Amino acid sequence: MSRPADTGQGRGRRRWLTPSALVAIAALALYLRVWQLDALGFNSDEAVYAGQAASLAGNPNYTPFFPVFRAHPMLFQTLLSPFFRAGEVDVAGRVVVAALGVATVLAVHLLGARLYGRRVGLVAALLVAVMPYHVIVTRQVLLDGPMVLFATLTLYCLVRFVQSQQVLWYVAAGGMLGLTMLTKETSIVLAGGVYAFLALTPTVRRPVRLSLLAVAAMAAVFATHPVSQAMAGRSQTGKSYLVWQLFRRPNHSMGFYLETVPPAMGLLVVVAAAGGLWWLRRHRSWRETLLLSWIAAPVLFFQLWPVKGFQYLLPAVAPVAVLAARALTGMPVPGRIRRLLRRVDRAGVGPSRVVRTVRGTVLAVVTLSLLVPSWHAVNRADNATFLAGSGGVPGGREAGRWLARNTPQGSVVLTLGPSMANIIQYYGHRRGYGLSVSPNPLRRNPSYEPLPNPDWWLRHNDLHYVVWDSFSAGRSTFFSERLMVLIRRYHGRVVHTEFVNGTDSTGARVPVPVIIIYEVRP
Numbered sequence: 001m002s003r004p005a006d007t008g009q010g011r012g013r014r015r016w017l018t019p020s021a022l023v024a025i026a027a028l029a030l031y032l033r034v035w036q037l038d039a040l041g042f043n044s045d046e047a048v049y050a051g052q053a054a055s056l057a058g059n060p061n062y063t064p065f066f067p068v069f070r071a072h073p074m075l076f077q078t079l080l081s082p083f084f085r086a087g088e089v090d091v092a093g094r095v096v097v098a099a100l101g102v103a104t105v106l107a108v109h110l111l112g113a114r115l116y117g118r119r120v121g122l123v124a125a126l127l128v129a130v131m132p133y134h135v136i137v138t139r140q141v142l143l144d145g146p147m148v149l150f151a152t153l154t155l156y157c158l159v160r161f162v163q164s165q166q167v168l169w170y171v172a173a174g175g176m177l178g179l180t181m182l183t184k185e186t187s188i189v190l191a192g193g194v195y196a197f198l199a200l201t202p203t204v205r206r207p208v209r210l211s212l213l214a215v216a217a218m219a220a221v222f223a224t225h226p227v228s229q230a231m232a233g234r235s236q237t238g239k240s241y242l243v244w245q246l247f248r249r250p251n252h253s254m255g256f257y258l259e260t261v262p263p264a265m266g267l268l269v270v271v272a273a274a275g276g277l278w279w280l281r282r283h284r285s286w287r288e289t290l291l292l293s294w295i296a297a298p299v300l301f302f303q304l305w306p307v308k309g310f311q312y313l314l315p316a317v318a319p320v321a322v323l324a325a326r327a328l329t330g331m332p333v334p335g336r337i338r339r340l341l342r343r344v345d346r347a348g349v350g351p352s353r354v355v356r357t358v359r360g361t362v363l364a365v366v367t368l369s370l371l372v373p374s375w376h377a378v379n380r381a382d383n384a385t386f387l388a389g390s391g392g393v394p395g396g397r398e399a400g401r402w403l404a405r406n407t408p409q410g411s412v413v414l415t416l417g418p419s420m421a422n423i424i425q426y427y428g429h430r431r432g433y434g435l436s437v438s439p440n441p442l443r444r445n446p447s448y449e450p451l452p453n454p455d456w457w458l459r460h461n462d463l464h465y466v467v468w469d470s471f472s473a474g475r476s477t478f479f480s481e482r483l484m485v486l487i488r489r490y491h492g493r494v495v496h497t498e499f500v501n502g503t504d505s506t507g508a509r510v511p512v513p514v515i516i517i518y519e520v521r522p
Contacts (some may be wrong), residue, residue: 021122022109024353029105033098033139035378038091041397046141047426048447049507050093053080061088065425070447075182076146078279088427090397093141100146101138102317105129107152112322114159115287116329122324123363128317130370133264136377137311137390143184144311150180151190152318153292158194162204162286167213174214178221185225190315191218193297200293201286207350249443250306251458257303261313263373268366269324276327283330291319328363393423393471395498395515400427402496403465403517411464414457416472418448420515422469433463435486436472436479458490459522466518492518 008270042050051066055078061419062084068074083092108128113121128134138145154176161169168232177194180187198206262270302312377391400423403413413432415421421432439446439452466487473480486492495517502512 001155018118018122021512022106022125022163024131025109025125026102026105028126029102030098032130032135032374032378033101034095037094037098037139038201040394041400042090042141042423042426043391044422046090046093046392047422049077049143050080050084050090050141051422051426053077053090053093054084056081057085059084059089060084061429062426065429065431067447072143072184072438073185074224075179075230076143076184079146080141085201090141093323094139095171097138097141097145101134101151104134104138104149104152104155105147107149107156108318108321109462111152111156111159111318112325114156114163116320116326119329123329124318124321126367127266127269127370129320130367130374131264131266131269131317131321132374132377133261133266133314134206134317134368135374136264137314140376140391142311144314146318147180147183148314150183151315154180154190155290155318158197159287159290162290165205167210170210170214171217174217175221178218181218182225185222186312187315189297190294192299192301193294196296197286197290197293201289202324204286231510234254243353250308254303256308257299259311260310264310264372265317266366268369269320272366273323274326275344276323276330279332280330282329283396291323294319294461324366328359328366331359338360358472393420393469394500396420396423396469397427399467399496399498399515399517400424403428405432406496407413407465413465413467414451414463414483414486415467416469416479417476418445420467420469420472421448430465432467435483436476454486455489458486458520461522463520465495466520467519468516470512470514478503487520488516490520490522492520495519 048066048070051062052068052070052074054062055066056074067412080096081095083089083096103386105125105128109121109125111121112124120308134145134148154173157169157173157176160166161173173194174233177187177191177357180190198204277284277292298313298315302308319427378393402412403424407428407430411430413421413424413430414436415424415432417436418434421434424430424432433451433454434448435451437448437450439450451457454463466483467482468483468487497513497517498515499511500514504510
């Protein structure tokens with residue numbers, strides 16, 4: 001007689017289950033993204049974007065070193081600028097990105113739930129919450145974390161259009177893609193994913209007039225970038241940057257993404273996503289075509305593009321997580337386990353409960369395989385190696401602050417490369433020049449000013465300090481050797497060194513110098 005009441009209580013518990021689980025997932029995502037967020041200072045790209053935000057806010061510490069218009073659109077920097085009005089700011093900027101990363105986790109839940117149901121949405125959100133790839137990037141002041149939030153919302157709007165055929169969602173998808181491009185212009189490649197999906201799915205209604213309207217919405221939103229550049233008289237900056245990107249030399253091998261991205265996404269997640277496409281192939285629909293098209297667009301483009309970066313494939317995180325969640329929640333049970341279930345069923349335990357237990361165990365293993373490397377990544381402060389886009393630079397903030405405290409105002413610094421020059425300018429407030437910046441406009445970022453004859457500058461006492469760093473030296477032994485020649489020629493004297501913990505040939509812990517500051521004189 002108590003069955004209806006129990007059913008009502010069960011429904012009440014289920015009603016609160018999804019919000020409670022989502023809050024727990026969001027809390028876990030936020031914790032991973034803010035834990036020890038200040039352990040390392042900015043890397044080069046973070047310094048540039050934060051410096052732009054500070055210049056937008058009129059912060060006098062940064063306006064002499066970081067022009068507002070450099071290469072990328074300014075949406076993200078504009079959002080950050082209220083936090084950079086005064087003083088030296090780094091943690092606040094990273095907290096904003098971490099919050100946007102948690103918002104992306106929630107957006108992935110919306111996407112997964114809309115495509116495959118509530119359970120898939122929760123699992124997909126959990127996977128992104130603990131995925132090392134997304135955790136690492138959304139702990140940094142980079143464009144890619146916020147861009148992926150808007151990209152995921154673009155995908156969500158497109159799904160809503162396919163399901164409802166309402167014009168509003170199609171136009172919203174176009175406008176949201178414009179916002180995505182306004183965060184980072186290279187995300188225009190996602191338009192290729194939309195086109196591929198529509199071309200490969202003839203069952204989806206795609207009227208020409210609506211498509212033109214969606215494209216117009218995208219163009220209208222993105223147009224604020226070139227218009228603002230033109231009004232500021234900096235149109236040539238964007239053109240020069242495009243030319244540099246077209247003629248830039250490759251910075252990694254063709255196997256770079258295969259070596260770095262799958263482990264960062266989680267090998268078990270990638271295997272689950274691929275395996276689910278196979279064992280659930282009988283249930284194939286437009287949904288899988290859409291997700292695969294969204295993955296293929298950035299993967300193919302950036303694989304062929306000579307310049308490669310650790311964070312460039314981040315737009316693929318959401319669809320990969322949804323496909324993996326679909327597989328983990330719908331994973332078939334092998335024959336041996338089915339026979340085991342029949343035995344268990346005789347003992348009074350239903351096979352469906354055991355199936356849920358098996359799937360829950362697999363999900364726990366996959367989640368743990370992501371959580372462990374993510375926890376290791378957020379707790380790693382000292383490291384003698386550095387991969388662009390993977391975190392802050394050990395010793396960079398400390399070296400810059402030392403220069404700010406111990407060198408005269410107006411001191412000029414020569415660094416090995418422009419990356420360290422950006423960090424020195426952000427934390428040290430001293431003008432920095434990179435030795436490796438090419439005088440050929442086609443071979444350098446137009447935002448960087450070259451020194452055609454650094455020897456002449458040193459001879460005339462226009463350069464006062466030289467900074468060597470192991471990260472730049474590891475990428476270019478030629479310029480490292482040339483820098484050391486200049487240091488010896490102009491009586492370089494070590495005045496400060498930054499160390500990290502390393503190991504020697506016997507495995508013993510030893511301090512490893514990563515940044516050395518020399519005072520030079522003619």
